[in-house]
Amino acid sequence: MNIMVKRRVHVAAAAIISADKQQVLIARRPSNVDHGGLWEFPGGKLAPYETGLEGLKRELHEELGVEIINAQPLIRVHHEYSDKHILLDVWQVHAFAGEPFGREGQAVRWVPMEELVNYPFPAANLPILRAVMLPTEYLITGEEADEARFDALLTRALNEDNIRLVQLRAKQLTHEAYVARAQRALTLCREVGARLLLNGDPSLLDQVDADGIHLTSERLMQLERRPIAENKWLSASTHDPRQLEQAAALGCDFVSLSPLRTTPSHPDVAPIGWHDFQQWVERAGMPVFALGGMTRFDANHARAVGAQGIASIRDFWK
Numbered sequence: 001m002n003i004m005v006k007r008r009v010h011v012a013a014a015a016i017i018s019a020d021k022q023q024v025l026i027a028r029r030p031s032n033v034d035h036g037g038l039w040e041f042p043g044g045k046l047a048p049y050e051t052g053l054e055g056l057k058r059e060l061h062e063e064l065g066v067e068i069i070n071a072q073p074l075i076r077v078h079h080e081y082s083d084k085h086i087l088l089d090v091w092q093v094h095a096f097a098g099e100p101f102g103r104e105g106q107a108v109r110w111v112p113m114e115e116l117v118n119y120p121f122p123a124a125n126l127p128i129l130r131a132v133m134l135p136t137e138y139l140i141t142g143e144e145a146d147e148a149r150f151d152a153l154l155t156r157a158l159n160e161d162n163i164r165l166v167q168l169r170a171k172q173l174t175h176e177a178y179v180a181r182a183q184r185a186l187t188l189c190r191e192v193g194a195r196l197l198l199n200g201d202p203s204l205l206d207q208v209d210a211d212g213i214h215l216t217s218e219r220l221m222q223l224e225r226r227p228i229a230e231n232k233w234l235s236a237s238t239h240d241p242r243q244l245e246q247a248a249a250l251g252c253d254f255v256s257l258s259p260l261r262t263t264p265s266h267p268d269v270a271p272i273g274w275h276d277f278q279q280w281v282e283r284a285g286m287p288v289f290a291l292g293g294m295t296r297f298d299a300n301h302a303r304a305v306g307a308q309g310i311a312s313i314r315d316f317w318k
């Protein structure tokens with residue numbers, strides 16, 4: 001019997017971020033290799049026994065002539081190509097020595113984050129583009145009855161905590177009050193270049209031109225296809241592998257996964273814990289924010305187990 005086992009390929013790749021944090025370095029694959037002519041994050045296949053970071057250091061030296069000084073895990077993406085199973089092990093490089101150039105004759109270019117979507121990448125790269133464009137911290141707004149106080153809290157988080165991704169969660173407001181608050185929140189977010197997602201019905205985007213929609217896990221499980229356009233962000237609340245799978249099937253751009261820890265707001269829900277969290281994130285295929293008892297001091301740990309970062313109300317809403 002001839003049993004075909006797909007080749008498994010472990011690739012380390014880098015999102016190299018410019019000093020001003022506005023641009024990322026991409027390279028074009030030569031026309032004579034697989035995915036030739038497409039753009040990529042520099043890197044390559046690991047040699048036997050190499051770790052991801054060791055392989056990445058070697059590849060960046062070989063391909064770009066730079067030495068990594070500081071790198072952090074960004075995202076791990078498993079992808080089935082017709083001929084192989086590939087693991088893209090992507091690192092964000094914040095500091096490096098040397099001036100990058102195409103040592104193998106390949107085109108190399110610094111690109112502003114928002115322009116990444118204009119470059120053709122291999123199919124496996126979509127989650128990586130999202131991860132590169134998203135920050136490490138996701139603010140979920142707290143319940144707040146007073147509108148002036150809401151504005152003050154949001155303004156503080158945007159300016160003092162440098163929050164760049166906000167979910168407007170306000171379960172107690174009427175539809176009209178929610179829309180009015182969303183308009184003001186959008187203005188505040190725009191002033192600092194932060195993204196605003198509305199927690200509610202996808203049709204809210206017809207009334208408020210925010211950056212996207214955040215789905216509750218209940219809404220997520222009821223939908224059969226992506227409810228908003230591709231140029232808007234779609235996120236969702238998830239609590240288990242089944243919901244993560246549904247989020248991927250709908251084409252969510254990213255998700256929160258909770259509760260990582262037990263929280264005062266949900267004392268009876270069993271926490272996921274870092275071990276299962278890591279296992280579930282590994283298969284998610286999109287950026288995942290750890291939620292539930294998280295603070296910004298958990299962000300590095302979250303990244304180390306594969307998360308995009310942390311989502312929190314309490315830590316940013318004060």
Ligand SMILES: Nc1nc2c([nH]c(=O)n2[C@H]2C[C@H](O)[C@@H](COP(=O)(O)OP(=O)(O)OP(=O)(O)O)O2)c(=O)[nH]1
Pocket residue numbers: 011012013033034035039040041042043044045046059086088122123124125
């Ligand atoms: N480096 C990199 N490879 C990617 C990306 N996206 C993606 O699907 N791939 C695929 C293409 C290839 O099948 C594989 C990377 O292999 P590679 O050709 O770069 O390997 P390498 O640098 O070690 O070069 P070689 O040994 O084949 O000469 O991963 C990406 O963003 N960066």
Ligand SMILES: [Mg+2]
Pocket residue numbers: 042043044045063
């Ligand atoms: Mg390569």
